[in-house]
Amino acid sequence: MDVQELLRRYALGERDFSNVNLVHVCLTNANLVGAHLTGAHLIQADLRGADLTAAHLRQAKLNQATLADAVMIKICLISAELVDADLSGANLINANFSGADLSYVNLGGANLKGADLSNTNLTGADIRGADLSGANLKEANLDGADLNGAYLDNSDLSGANIIGANMRRAGLSGAKMPDGTIHE
Structure with missing residues (x-):
């Protein structure tokens, strides 16, 4: 299936595009609200500005994809691969990334309020200035991640690996820290 066929x-009302192979395609500003792309291969796809609200991308492969400024409210990315993807400025309120591989991803300036990032690999991720207020980061691997200026107010970092993470100027008011203490 090519991009024109998918769109x-x-x-026409079809929503299930599970396991579709759309490597290195351009879907800039595409409207894919509620689409089911479980297991899809969207490696190096250009989805800048796309609307993927409530889309299902469980176990999808989005390595090196560009999703800058995309709207992905309540998106399901459980166990997805987004290695080295660009999600800068994306709206990811209440997104579910549980168990996903987000190593070296760019989440700079993204809105991740209430997102589930539990058991997520965020090794080397750029999360500068992102809003992670109320996010679930339980057991997340943040080794080498840059959270400079990120907002982590009321987030849950219990059991998270923050060794090597840059948390300078990060807002941590009310955050549950890896050792179980609440940051003042």
């Missing part, structure tokens, strides 16, 4: 079928 045509979506416009």
Whole structure:
């Protein structure tokens, strides 16, 4: 299936595109609200500005994809691969990344309020200035991640690996720290 076929079928009301192979395609500003892309291969895809609200991308492969400024409210990315992807400025309120591989991802300036990032690999991720207020980061691996200026107010970092993470100027008011203490 190519991009035109996917968009045509979506416009006709089809929503299930599980396991589709769309490597290195351009879906800039595409409207894919509620699409089911479970197991899809979207490696190096350009999804800048796309609307993926409530889309299902469980176990999808989005390595090196560009999702800057995309709207992905309540998106399901459980166990997805987003290695070295660009999600800068994306709206990811209440997104579910549980168990996903987000190593070296760019989440700079992204809105991740209430997101589930439990058991997520964020090794070397750029999370500068992102809003992670109320996010679930239980057991997340933040080794080498840059959280400079990020907002982590009321987030849960219990059991998270923050060794080597840059948390300078990070807002941590009310955050539950890896050792179980609440940051003042």
